[in-house]
Amino acid sequence: xxxxxxxxxxxxxxxxxxxxxxxxxxxxxxxxxxxxxxxxxxxxxxxxxxxxxxxxxxxxxxxxxxxxxxxxxxxxxxxxxxxxxxxxxxxxxxxxxxxxxxxxxxxxxxxxxxxxxxxxxxxxxxxxxxxxxxxxxxxxxxxxxxxxxxxxxxxxxxxxxxxxxxxxxxxxxxxxxxxxxxxxxxx
Amino acid sequence: xxxxxxxxxxxxxxxxxxxxxxxxxxxxxxxxxxxxxxxxxxxxxxxxxxxxxxxxxxxxxxxxxxxxxxxxxxxxxxxxxxxxxxxxxxxxxxxxxxxxxxxxxxxxxxxxxxxxxxxxxxxxxxxxxxxxxxxxxxxxxxxxxxxxxxxxxxxxxxxxxxxxxxxxxxxxxxxxxxxxxxxxxxx
Amino acid sequence: xxxxxxxxxxxxxxxxxxxxxxxxxxxxxxxxxxxxxxxxxxxxxxxxxxxxxxxxxxxxxxxxxxxxxxxxxxxxxxxxxxxxxxxxxxxxxxxxxxxxxxxxxxxxxxxxxxxxxxxxxxxxxxxxxxxxxxxxxxxxxxxxxxxxxxxxxxxxxxxxxxxxxxxxxxxxxxxxxxxxxxxxxxx
Amino acid sequence: xxxxxxxxxxxxxxxxxxxxxxxxxxxxxxxxxxxxxxxxxxxxxxxxxxxxxxxxxxxxxxxxxxxxxxxxxxxxxxxxxxxxxxxxxxxxxxxxxxxxxxxxxxxxxxxxxxxxxxxxxxxxxxxxxxxxxxxxxxxxxxxxxxxxxxxxxxxxxxxxxxxxxxxxxxxxxxxxxxxxxxxxxxx
DNA sequence: AATGAATGAGGGTTCATTCAT
DNA sequence: CATGAATGAACCCTCATTCAT
Numbered sequence: 001x002x003x004x005x006x007x008x009x010x011x012x013x014x015x016x017x018x019x020x021x022x023x024x025x026x027x028x029x030x031x032x033x034x035x036x037x038x039x040x041x042x043x044x045x046x047x048x049x050x051x052x053x054x055x056x057x058x059x060x061x062x063x064x065x066x067x068x069x070x071x072x073x074x075x076x077x078x079x080x081x082x083x084x085x086x087x088x089x090x091x092x093x094x095x096x097x098x099x100x101x102x103x104x105x106x107x108x109x110x111x112x113x114x115x116x117x118x119x120x121x122x123x124x125x126x127x128x129x130x131x132x133x134x135x136x137x138x139x140x141x142x143x144x145x146x147x148x149x150x151x152x153x154x155x156x157x158x159x160x161x162x163x164x165x166x167x168x169x170x171x172x173x174x175x176x177x178x179x180x181x182x183x184x185x186x187x
Numbered sequence: 188x189x190x191x192x193x194x195x196x197x198x199x200x201x202x203x204x205x206x207x208x209x210x211x212x213x214x215x216x217x218x219x220x221x222x223x224x225x226x227x228x229x230x231x232x233x234x235x236x237x238x239x240x241x242x243x244x245x246x247x248x249x250x251x252x253x254x255x256x257x258x259x260x261x262x263x264x265x266x267x268x269x270x271x272x273x274x275x276x277x278x279x280x281x282x283x284x285x286x287x288x289x290x291x292x293x294x295x296x297x298x299x300x301x302x303x304x305x306x307x308x309x310x311x312x313x314x315x316x317x318x319x320x321x322x323x324x325x326x327x328x329x330x331x332x333x334x335x336x337x338x339x340x341x342x343x344x345x346x347x348x349x350x351x352x353x354x355x356x357x358x359x360x361x362x363x364x365x366x367x368x369x370x371x372x373x374x
Numbered sequence: 375x376x377x378x379x380x381x382x383x384x385x386x387x388x389x390x391x392x393x394x395x396x397x398x399x400x401x402x403x404x405x406x407x408x409x410x411x412x413x414x415x416x417x418x419x420x421x422x423x424x425x426x427x428x429x430x431x432x433x434x435x436x437x438x439x440x441x442x443x444x445x446x447x448x449x450x451x452x453x454x455x456x457x458x459x460x461x462x463x464x465x466x467x468x469x470x471x472x473x474x475x476x477x478x479x480x481x482x483x484x485x486x487x488x489x490x491x492x493x494x495x496x497x498x499x500x501x502x503x504x505x506x507x508x509x510x511x512x513x514x515x516x517x518x519x520x521x522x523x524x525x526x527x528x529x530x531x532x533x534x535x536x537x538x539x540x541x542x543x544x545x546x547x548x549x550x551x552x553x554x555x556x557x558x559x560x561x
Numbered sequence: 562x563x564x565x566x567x568x569x570x571x572x573x574x575x576x577x578x579x580x581x582x583x584x585x586x587x588x589x590x591x592x593x594x595x596x597x598x599x600x601x602x603x604x605x606x607x608x609x610x611x612x613x614x615x616x617x618x619x620x621x622x623x624x625x626x627x628x629x630x631x632x633x634x635x636x637x638x639x640x641x642x643x644x645x646x647x648x649x650x651x652x653x654x655x656x657x658x659x660x661x662x663x664x665x666x667x668x669x670x671x672x673x674x675x676x677x678x679x680x681x682x683x684x685x686x687x688x689x690x691x692x693x694x695x696x697x698x699x700x701x702x703x704x705x706x707x708x709x710x711x712x713x714x715x716x717x718x719x720x721x722x723x724x725x726x727x728x729x730x731x732x733x734x735x736x737x738x739x740x741x742x743x744x745x746x747x748x
Numbered sequence: 749a750a751t752g753a754a755t756g757a758g759g760g761t762t763c764a765t766t767c768a769t
Numbered sequence: 770c771a772t773g774a775a776t777g778a779a780c781c782c783t784c785a786t787t788c789a790t
Contacts, residue, residue, distance in 0.1 A: 153344015527718015
């Protein structure tokens with residue numbers, strides 16, 4: 001793994017463990033096993049580094065959301081696939097997920113970067129899915145961003161409770177939540 | 188308003204504006220209009236202060252959730268009341284809401300405090316509501332914490348999108364979301 | 375002596391001993407016997423501190439130049455007085471003198487500050503003296519700034535040689551140089 | 562031009578533009594268009610580099626001072642030649658001149674190097690010139706180093722005022738100053 | 749000889765905290 | 770209680786220097 005990747009990985013780990021606030025360079029160098037000046041060969045500043053980690057996580061998230069997505073499948077099948085992918089990402093990459101969730105709406109991530117991610121591929125696919133469902137009369141008429149936020153928010157909330165061990169989260173519960181989110185937006 | 192309240196208000200304002208990590212005591216003193224030593228008459232440390240602000244916000248949140256709650260009303264009426272109260276709190280106290288949402292699952296807030304708040308009155312009322320609905324066969328069988336998290340998460344997600352102006356949020360949309368959240372948990 | 379004065383004195387001492395380049399805060403704190411943060415109660419930055427020390431030295435210089443200056447004395451007496459005062463300042467306050475001389479034309483001192491000092495009292499008095507001598511036909515016709523720079527430059531060069539012990543500098547030599555500088559500008 | 566010369570030229574340029582203290586190797590490499598390690602093929606350290614640039618400037622200065630110098634010319638002619646050469650050097654090589662003037666008496670340049678330069682050819686020629694003038698009864702009796710410093714100091718002071726555009730400096734003014742410096746040392 | 753990624757000591761500065769008033 | 774000057778550890782970052790290529 002390259003030094004740059006070492007640094008980004010260490011950054012994400014530390015944010016997850018102690019919060020962005022207490023990610024100091026001293027901890028970072030030790031964790032990433034690089035000299036203290038090395039970061040500046042790759043990132044202009046701490047803020048730049050954090051934004052790069054954020055961006056990478058968002059890109060990864062976008063890719064995962066569309067894994068195994070079949071445009072030709074039925075509306076419900078496609079919906080299920082995306083919701084399932086949300087869960088898989090959250091379960092397999094809790095650090096990425098929590099970082100995105102916690103800091104997306106915080107002043108530390110530049111607004112441009114936060115909004116840029118929304119114009120990416122997966123966001124568009126979901127929007128089209130919703131609009132298709134609405135034109136078919138299956139999904140309730142509402143602002144597509146609102147609807148998109150709704151189906152994301154359900155999964156996110158469930159994952160966060162799972163992380164702090166409020167309840168178990170296995171295939172059965174996941175199925176339940178996906179169905180619940182589907183029913184939530186049906187007419 | 189007392190000095191202590193001045194300090195707590197200034198803290199919440201600054202966290203909302205710039206994020207917890209950039210709340211320095213220098214900014215705090217200036218904003219709260221107190222001397223730099225004054226804070227230590229009321230709080231042992233910065234961490235203590237932040238946790239106190241968090242606790243106050245959680246207490247306020249708990250109170251608001253139960254406003255106008257009629258234990259004798261129908262299940263759906265009671266459900267609606269709580270969901271509506273969530274929205275009202277989020278709309279009227281965005282700083283409190285975002286602070287709770289952002290930092291509840293972060294390492295800054297002590298686990299004891301986060302979990303303590305969950306054992307408060309409103310949490311119990313909601314749990315009872317869910318279990319009552321399940322025993323009546325109306326609400327789907329699932330872990331009550333999971334269910335609780337689900338109906339909270341829907342509202343939270345919608346509010347966060349609203350804060351960053353992804354979409355408008357008036358009575359009509361609120362009604363839609365409350366109904367959606369109700370349908371999500373019905374059998 | 376106040377902390378502020380301690381800091382400024384230590385700064386001037388260190389600049390004299392090791393040059394501006396190697397005045398580090400670590401050395402400064404130790405020498406001034408203050409905590410590392412204390413400087414920032416008085417100066418916004420290192421540059422601010424250095425400029426303050428420069429300004430103080432320039433003000434001191436301006437005051438010394440006019441000591442014992444009798445506006446009613448003869449032209450030559452007044453000229454002698456000022457030249458003598460230059461020497462006295464240079465001999466009694468070598469640190470101030472060298473600091474001014476070395477850094478006045480360096481990029482570290484803001485141009486505004488350097489030029490501001492030139493509009494002060496002593497500069498005006500000298501300018502008037504020169505113009506008076508020129509209108510009396512005693513002093514050669516030339517740009518008054520050039521003439522002013524000339525009589526300053528002679529003393530400055532002699533002082534710098536004296537500092538590095540190229541030659542002794544007692545009352546006799548001083549008299550010689552003052553006379554030489556007088557003859558240099560006569561018609 | 563060789564890499565070594567590129568580096569030395571860039572060093573002098575940067576010192577002139579921003580002052581010695583803000584000449585960093587990073588800026589130097591960029592300006593000289595060489596890799597960051599290259600400098601160590603030619604100079605042992607930054608201090609070594611700066612002293613080499615200083616030495617080169619002093620050698621250049623010494624050569625220029627004697628340009629067109631006719632040992633057989635009259636005393637005054639020889640004096641004028643040297644003073645004129647001072648001006649020409651200062652006008653044609655302001656970076657070299659200011660570097661020498663600013664740092665000769667500063668702690669960055671080793672004392673050995675500063676004094677070594679004084680034992681060079683031009684210094685000796687000037688000394689002899691002064692002593693010859695004194696034995697002829699034309700030049701006032703004074704320490705020859707003092708006298709040497711005096712005639713240098715006049716030109717240096719005028720040049721420094723010229724650099725910061727206090728006044729113009731054309732042939733007429735130069736002639737005036739040379740005459741003034743001559744009169745300054747006459748008996 | 750020439751390079752530039754990597755280094756880490758040390759730079760200026762910030763900031764939570766203390767304490768004399 | 771309230772203050773704010775003073776503190777110094779710790780912060781982010783710079784920079785001269787090294788070394789494998």
